[in-house]
Amino acid sequence: MGRISDSGRARNEEAIRVAMDRLLRGELPPGGKCDLKTLALESGVTRTGFYPKKNRDGTTRPGPYQHLAEEFERRIAALQRAGEIVDPxxxxxxxxxxxxxELKDRVAKRDEAMAELTAFKTVALSRLAAQHEEITRLREQTAALGNVRRLPAARGGTTP
Structure with missing residues (x-):
């Protein structure tokens, strides 16, 4: 790929800044995030321009748009520190x-309530069974003695 002219670089930098402002306002394309990849796609430049380059001798030099990538990341960090979330x-x-x-907390509380209710039900059923056994035993005992007489049932809803 050939070198880019100064006017071409200026146009690209302007496109990157416009795209950067748009992304930081939360205007993200469908499926996009607030990151360098989306910034490159939205501005129409290659993503490699945002990263440092290696010279033939092994030394590194900044990429043509690396300063804009750093600015983008600084602005995102500043917005996050301010409590604003750019990426929807x-x-x-x-x-x-x-x-x-919150739902996990609600489920845990409901599980606890259900466990308490199950324990209460078990105790209540065992007490009812014990009371039924006691009533049955007392009825059998009174029937065996024969000296207890039944009272007539109350008539027509009058109470003594």
Whole structure:
């Protein structure tokens, strides 16, 4: 690939800055994130321009748009420190994580309540069974003695 002219580089830098502003406002393309890959796609430049290059002798030199990549990352970090989430997908992930934590808490509380209710049910059933056995035993005992007489049932809803 040949060298780019100064006017071409200026046009590319302007396109990168416009795309950068758009991404930082949260105007992301479908399936895109607030990252260098999306910035390169939106500005129409190759992503390799954002990274350092190696000379033939092994030394490194900055990429033609590396200063813009660093500026982009600084601006993202500043927005994040300010509590603003630029990437709607990241905001959705954070919202869903909070929702999952809240739902886990609710499920744990419901499990605890169900365990308490199950224990109460077990105790209540065993008490009812014991009371039924006691009533049955007392009825058999009174029937065996024969000296207990049944009272007539109350008539028509009048109470003594």
């Amino acid at each position: 997908r990241a905001a959705q992930i954070e919202r869903l994580k909070a929702q999952v934590a």
